[in-house]
Amino acid sequence: MEFSRVFELIIAASLINNFVFTRFLGLCIFFGVSRKMETAVGMSITFTGVMMISAALSWLIFTFVMVPLDITFLKIIVFIGVVAGFVQASDTIMRKISPGLYYKLGIYLALISTNCIILAVPLINAGERYSFIESLAFALGSGLGFALALVIMASIREKLELADVPEPFKGLPIAFIATGLIALAFAGFSGLITI
Amino acid sequence: MMVQAEAPKYLDLIKNGIFRENTIFRLALSLCPSIAVTNNLRNGVLMGAAVLFVQVMVNITISLMKDFIHPRIRLPIFMLVISGWVTVTDMTMAAFTPEAYKQMGLYIQLIVAFASILARAEMFASKNTVMPSMFDGIGMGLGFLFALTIISFFRELLGKGSLWGLQIINAKPLLIMILPAGGFFAVGILMGFFNWLGMKYEKKSH
Numbered sequence: 001m002e003f004s005r006v007f008e009l010i011i012a013a014s015l016i017n018n019f020v021f022t023r024f025l026g027l028c029i030f031f032g033v034s035r036k037m038e039t040a041v042g043m044s045i046t047f048t049g050v051m052m053i054s055a056a057l058s059w060l061i062f063t064f065v066m067v068p069l070d071i072t073f074l075k076i077i078v079f080i081g082v083v084a085g086f087v088q089a090s091d092t093i094m095r096k097i098s099p100g101l102y103y104k105l106g107i108y109l110a111l112i113s114t115n116c117i118i119l120a121v122p123l124i125n126a127g128e129r130y131s132f133i134e135s136l137a138f139a140l141g142s143g144l145g146f147a148l149a150l151v152i153m154a155s156i157r158e159k160l161e162l163a164d165v166p167e168p169f170k171g172l173p174i175a176f177i178a179t180g181l182i183a184l185a186f187a188g189f190s191g192l193i194t195i
Numbered sequence: 196m197m198v199q200a201e202a203p204k205y206l207d208l209i210k211n212g213i214f215r216e217n218t219i220f221r222l223a224l225s226l227c228p229s230i231a232v233t234n235n236l237r238n239g240v241l242m243g244a245a246v247l248f249v250q251v252m253v254n255i256t257i258s259l260m261k262d263f264i265h266p267r268i269r270l271p272i273f274m275l276v277i278s279g280w281v282t283v284t285d286m287t288m289a290a291f292t293p294e295a296y297k298q299m300g301l302y303i304q305l306i307v308a309f310a311s312i313l314a315r316a317e318m319f320a321s322k323n324t325v326m327p328s329m330f331d332g333i334g335m336g337l338g339f340l341f342a343l344t345i346i347s348f349f350r351e352l353l354g355k356g357s358l359w360g361l362q363i364i365n366a367k368p369l370l371i372m373i374l375p376a377g378g379f380f381a382v383g384i385l386m387g388f389f390n391w392l393g394m395k396y397e398k399k400s401h
Contacts, residue, residue: 022375027226028310076285076304077278084274116227116305123304168391169383176383183376 006137009130013141016190019117020149021183026117030146031175033111034153035161044150046108048143050087051121055139058082058122059132072126079122087112117142152182208327209334217338217389228302229343230378236359239347240340241295245284245303247336250312252280254332257320264321273316274307281307311335342385350381 019025033043058079066072091109094102112118121142125135156178165174233239256276257264264272285303289296296303306312315335320328348358354372357363371377 024229024231024375024378025227025305027230031226073282073286076282076307077275080274080278080307081271084271116308119305119308120301123301127301166387168394169387173383173387173390176379176386180376180379180383183374183379184371187374187376 006133009134009137010141010144013138014145014148015186018145018149018186018189019120019142020146021179021186022190023120025120026115026146029111029115030149030153030179031172033108034150034175035157037151037154037158040150040154041147042105043108043111044143044147046105047112047115047117047146048140050083050090050109050112051118051143051146052136052139053090054083054086054118055121055125055135056132057086059125059130059135062122062126063132075123075126076119079119079126082122083112083118117146149182153179156182205327205330208330209337211331211334213334213338213341217342226382227308228299228305229346230375230382231302232299233343233347233350233378233381234354234373235351235357236344236347238295238299239343239350241288241292242299242302243336243340243343245288246306246309246312246339246343247333249277249280249284249306250315250336250339251329251332252283253277253312253316254320254328255325256280257316258323258325258328261321269317269321270313273313273321277309277312277316278307311339346378346381346385349385350377353377 013019017023020027020030029043033039061078061082062072062075066075066078087109091102094105094109121139122135124130125138130138153175157175160174160178169177228242232242253273253276257273260272260276281304284306285300288303289300315331319331323331350372351358352363353369354374354377356366356368369377372381
């Protein structure tokens with residue numbers, strides 16, 4: 001597997017087709033968690049980790065179980081099951097093994113399970129029939145892109161809290177408009193690399 | 196004194212879903228597809244219709260099953276029911292509306308992750324009988340359809356000067372509206388507008 005292919009996929013998933021700014025996924029969590037830098041960073045770490053492992057697990061199940069049995073049409077149900085199961089498992093494991101870590105990152109786990117991105121990445125991997133390494137690269141890129149989005153948004157929102165926003169727009173509406181501006185900037189990345 | 200709560204009137208349920216607890220504008224849930232597929236009216240309406248269908252069928256199914264579901268495993272069961280109906284919708288759309296499906300297939304599949312459908316199943320369908328649950332589903336679904344229709348109406352009109360593919364305005368369009376950024380702007384502005392409406396309404400009733 002060429003390194004350049006992996007690199008391409010990471011750049012594509014994180015910048016060109018950034019999951020938040022270009023694909024509009026993970027918005028609920030995005031807006032919920034991006035208020036403070038602290039929560040943004042915590043969520044980014046948890047998310048990237050869960051993303052990569054879920055992508056790996058989903059790929060394994062898809063390739064070795066679903067394709068041979070020709071039940072790929074069940075991928076929605078199966079992938080959701082994989083994610084939910086994995087999140088539940090890591091919740092329990094984290095609690096036992098590292099309570100300190102669980103204390104810091106545990107809350108984000110529950111939020112992740114109904115995250116659009118978590119489901120989208122395995123679905124895209126399956127649809128494009130990426131190889132194992134490609135799927136992992138794509139997952140890593142999506143995690144990095146999400147982290148980037150969260151951190152940018154958090155730094156803006158911390159400032160927005162102090163700005164003089166008109167009453168109807170306070171909170172979410174102005175966050176949406178700010179996100180729109182960032183999305184405009186990210187649109188500049190399109191065409192950077194053609195996959 | 197424990198009083199059996201009367202199942203809410205059906206019309207109220209529908210009005211609630213459209214206005215007071217409108218999924219997108221008030222609860223700010225399930226936003227992902229709202230921006231993704233609303234760059235033209237046809238896709239927005241189809242997506243809204245898909246969500247309406249899934250919401251209603253899920254509510255009915257869960258309500259019929261509620262006495263057989265063990266409380267501990269109810270969330271996985273809900274997810275299973277939702278994924279089932281989403282798969283049905285996904286396949287139906289792929290067959291009957293292939294063009295739209297090509298553009299938004301991924302987002303249809305993501306309906307499965309909608310917090311709003313899961314929340315409705317948990318909060319309403321699992322505790323009420325079939326008829327109220329069905330109307331609650333219709334209400335929330337209509338609210339979602341309504342929101343998507345408004346968003347895509349503006350985005351297509353301003354961004355391309357057309358509606359459902361029919362050219363209406365012939366001046367140079369505001370291209371940004373059909374780009375992702377425009378989607379964010381549209382939702383943000385509409386949300387602010389609905390907040391403003393809500394505030395005015397509250398002031399009037401005081």
